[in-house]
């Protein structure tokens with residue numbers, strides 16, 4: 001993707017998410033933010049079978065639909081959940097939600113780009129990156145972020161990655177295909193082959209695809225976002 005298209009994709013994504021976070025609440029009916037991603041919570045329970053306090057990173061955390069339930073579950077355990085998002089509005093909303101759900105003492109909310117943010121060595125027991133990694137600037141950037149996530153993970157730690165692949169956008173009224181404005185639109189099999197190569201030697205806990213379609217108000221006219229959403233969960237052994 002050239003720089004102009006990348007900038008346009010970033011702008012469209014920022015507008016969409018800013019509007020979503022200001023008009024809708026997490027963990028309330030009506031949007032995809034109404035519940036945490038089930039596997040994100042299930043994998044936390046798996047880690048808690050062996051540890052009584054953990055450090056969690058939620059990369060591309062948005063307003064906190066996963067970050068908040070993770071922190072609620074971990075409250076009182078001396079654990080920490082770090083939420084990082086590219087958008088100031090997402091981080092503000094996450095802070096607001098941390099107070100609303102009484103988990104401000106568990107959560108650290110930070111603005112940052114997944115491509116550049118510091119991830120300290122062996123800092124985390126669990127890293128979730130849900131709907132974030134398809135927004136990095138290139139395949140190389142994607143691989144570099146994964147490598148940094150790996151380096152930042154303790155032995156026995158888990159990564160839960162969900163990302164949209166093979167994305168198509170269509171105009172809702174007419175079904176007309178739109179030019180897809182996504183920073184990294186990988187074919188599904190390519191995404192899996194990168195993940196499998198990067199995580200060679202880790203234990204694969206889950207690997208699946210789900211056909212997804214979401215109505216969006218992202219462009220001038222209502223559109224529909226269609227993709228293969230992939231889930232890839234792995235454990236460092």
Ligand SMILES: C[S@@+](CC[C@H](N)C(=O)[O-])C[C@H]1O[C@@H](n2cnc3c(N)ncnc32)[C@H](O)[C@@H]1O
Pocket residue numbers: 017033059060061062063064065066084085086087090112113114115129130131132135136
């Ligand atoms: C589809 S939302 C998902 C939010 C959250 N993970 C969830 O599952 O509810 C994607 C989020 O990733 C953030 N994002 C996109 N590109 C990013 C990047 N390069 N670094 C950090 N966050 C990014 C967006 O601002 C947005 O809040």
